[in-house]
Amino acid sequence: MTENTLEELDGSFANQILETVDTLVVILNRHGEIVFFNRACQLLTGFNAGEALGRKVWDFLILDEEIDAVRGAFEALNAENTPSHFINYWKTKDGAPRIIEWSNNTLKDEDGAIAYILGTGVDITESKSKEAALYESKSFLRAIVGASPVAIITSNEKGTILSFSRKAEAIFGFKENEALGQNLTLIIPEPDRLRHDQYLNHYLETGERRIMGKARQVTAVKKSGERFPVVIHVNEFHDGVRVFVGFIEDLSEQKVTERRLEDVKNQLQHIGRIGAMGEIAATIAHELNQPLTAAASLAGAVSLTLRKVEFPQRDDAISHLNETVSEIRRASEIIRQMRDFMRKRKTAKSLHDVNHVVEEAIAIALIGAEAGGVHVTTDLGANVGEASLDRIQIQQVVINLIRNSIDAMQDAEKKHLAISTAKKSRFIEIKISDTGHGLSDDVKKRLFEPFFTTKEEGMGIGLSISKSIIDAHQGEITAIEKESPGVIFSIKLPVGGHDKAAKSQ
Amino acid sequence: MTKLQKVNKGEVFLIDDDAAVRRGVAALLTAADYTVSIFTSGEEFLSEMGSLDIDDAALLVDVCMPGIQGLELQEKLNRDGVDLPVIVMTAHGDIPMAVRAMRNGAVDFLEKPFTVDEVTTSLERAHAISRPVIKGAQKASPELCKNYDSLTPRESEVLRNVVDGSTNKEIARSLDVSPRTIEVHRQNMMSKMNAKSFAELVRMAVALDIGD
Structure with missing residues (x-):
């Protein structure tokens, strides 16, 4: 290839194309001097063809700190004849740097020797700066998430954990790398653990918001298996795909809440002792x-x-x-007098939402209790409504029954605790069902007798108190044997509380 | 059913689930010249009632038993129109039950353990009441009404609480005064009402239709 060939190119059809494309096209001879500098190059740099042709690129277009690198790339192409990609700055006539991504190749003469170096480039200054800005804002976000006193966890539509903040690590005891890629059920205890997929699908299918966008108090589970109360606030956003973000506050960490729970527990224990x-x-x-x-x-x-009869000492006798x-x-x-002194306090009844009372009792009964592999399900009926009851006493009964059930399942293969509420025509029924060892006939007969117990360390007082509490509510407490191993305890409370007809049969 | 010797002060049907109590009370009533028929439960009594002569008889029944309880038995007899005077025996905790029994028409209630005099007085009342002439004698007399009207508001409040089965301590707490004060009110109230025993006071309260 000679100077003539370039002159031929000059007026050719191909040349006209090269002049009109947006791509930068520059051709250097073996000395590095510019022999072709298309229109796009002229527009970008502000140098016209006359100003550019014959000059070496590194003499006027390359930033000082990049000159060596660009010369090196040029020499390599000259010697190796391998196509290369290269990103470097060009400075325009008024000194502004532009970032150019280059594809370089060689043009050969008839003998196959390298005659020219062809560079085609794209100005990526705008997209580069966007990327840098994005990078900056992402690390800014990461810093905020990392510093947040509230745990932040994101997941995809399938519930797979995408991010797990430092606070989440502290609260749940899982390291980020243990949590990433796992399902959210990692931190959800029974009974919701099994249903979470269902909840997610339900939301994805119907768009019906159950917990989305609302703060809600639920029970979560740590790596250690310990259950604890949290407030969770879930929202979603779209980042190409749908992402769920959960803000989680550990309630057990909050001293106030802790104290309140402790108070309720103490109160229950005190009442229990007095009872x-x-x-x-x-x-x-x-x-x-x-x-x-x-x-x-x-x-x-x-x-x-x-x-x-008559006999001498009769009157004395x-x-x-x-x-x-x-x-x-x-x-x-x-x-x-002794009995009056230790008499149980009178039942103080008022109207309460039965489901709420039962939910609270479940939470108290399960918190702090070793999970122990017990699968807990709850089925609190809609429209159960209110009953006139002594909240603390009824909760004492429910907690007592739940603890008994858990004890009864200690050695059971299948450990399933099911708690349900339902409204029947004249009473509200609370059922606590287990898959424990069940009751022998002898035990069944004496179940509610004071001082009767099957536990080594038991006093035999719990069920007896439960019965007197339920009696004081004009209700009924019974143990129902199941066909499969286990027992269902049923508590029936009169609807509205003034109906003495709760004794159903 | 076990029937013990017949003398002539009338017949008593005794129902209690405790064997020692049955034996002791039956011995006492027999010594006091009553004829005693003993039943171990309300169910046993009901199943044999058809063959019993209930004229000139009284029922002495424990309020707290397994199976049919004293009160349920009494209510069933009322429903069935069985004209049998009822005396209920209560243990310490059963004051509200005793009051309910009285309201349901029981002649009297006896707190266990009772003396010879207490049980025979009750039975005499019962046998007297079973004679038609004295029926309705439980209505409040003018004298009783006068006594009740002489109570101060505090005293009548104490009366209401006492017959509901509250202890002095509980009444003190609910009225926000000391137990000692309640004790004084209670003594004054008892003497104004001219009640010699708690059982008599409850009987008066039922006649006056006071309390729960």
Whole structure:
């Protein structure tokens, strides 16, 4: 190839094309001097063809710090004859740097030797700066997410975790790399764990917002298996694909909440202790009073019999027997005082949403309790409504039954605790069903008797108190045997609370 | 059913689930010249009632038993129109039940353990009431009404609470005064009402239609 060939090119059809394309086209001879500088190059740099032709590119177009690199690339092309890609700055006539992405190639003469270097380039200054801006804003966002005192977790439509903030690591005990790619159910305990996919699909299909956009208090689970209360706020945004973002606050971390829960627990325990003492006292009083009654009656019988016969010390004997009866009465009176002293507080009933009362009881019964592989499901009926009840007492009963159920399933293969509520015509029923060892006939008969227990460390007071509480609500508590192993405890409370017809049968 | 010797002060049907109590009370009533028929449960009594002569008889029944309880039995007898005077036996905790029994028409209630005099007085009342002449004697007398009207508001409040089965301590708490104050009110109230026993007070309260 000679100078002539370029001159030929100059006026050719191909040349006209090269002049009109937006792509930068520059051709250098083997010395690095510009022999072709198309219109796009002229527009970009502000140098016209006359100013550019014959000059070496690194003499006027290349930033000082890049001159060596560009010369190196040029030499390499000259020697190796391999096409290359290259990104470097060109400076325009007024000194502004532009970023150009180059595809370089060589043009050969008839002998196959390299004659010219052809560079075609695209000005990527705008897109580069966008990318830099994007990069900057992403790291800005990352910094915010990292500093957030609220845990932030994002997921895709399938529930796969896409990001897991530092606070999330602290709250849940999972490292980011353990959580990424896992399903969100990683941090959701039973019973919602199994249903989460269903919830997601339901939302994706219907768009019906259940928790989306609202703050909601739920129970979450840590890596250790410990359950704890959180407030979660879920939203979605589109970043090409749909992304869900959850802001999660650990309620157990909040001292106020912690104290409140602790208060409720203490209150329940205190009531429980008083209830237990009252129950014990009432039982002892009743059990002791029966033999005292028999004894007083027998003494009375003897005294009456003696009045019908004559013998020297008869009057003394009768008076001793009467004293015996008085002493028995005194003993009975002492027992009565003891019982009154430890008497359970009176039931303080008011209208409560039964589902709410039960939900709270479940939360208290399960929090802090070792998960122990128990699968918990709840089915709280719609329209269960309100009943007149003593909230603390009813919660005490529900908590007691849940704990019993968990204890009963300790050695069971399948551990399923199901809690449900339902409104029947004249009463509201709360059911607690387990898959534990069930009840033997003997146990079933004596279930609600005070001081009867099958637990090694039990006092045999829990169910007895439960029964007296439910009795005080004019309700009914029964144990129903299941066909499969396990027991269902059923509590029936009168609707509205004034209906004494809760005893269904 | 076990029937013990027949003398002539009348018959008593005794129902209690506790064997020792049955034995003791039956011995007492027999010694007091009553004829006693013993039943271990409300169900047993109901199943044999058809063959019993209930004229000139009284029913002495424990309020707290497994199966049919005293109150349920009483309500069933009322429904069936069985004219049998009922005395209920209560343990300590059963004051509200005793009051309900009285309201349902029980002649009296006895707190266990009871003395010879208490049980025989009750039975005499029962046997008297079963004679038609004295029926309706439980209505409040003018004298009782006068006594009740002489109570201060605080005293009548204490009366209402007492017959509902509240202890002095509980009444004190609900009225926000000391238990000692309630004790004083209670004594004054008892003497103004001319009630010699708690059972008598409950009987008066039922006649006056006071309380829960």
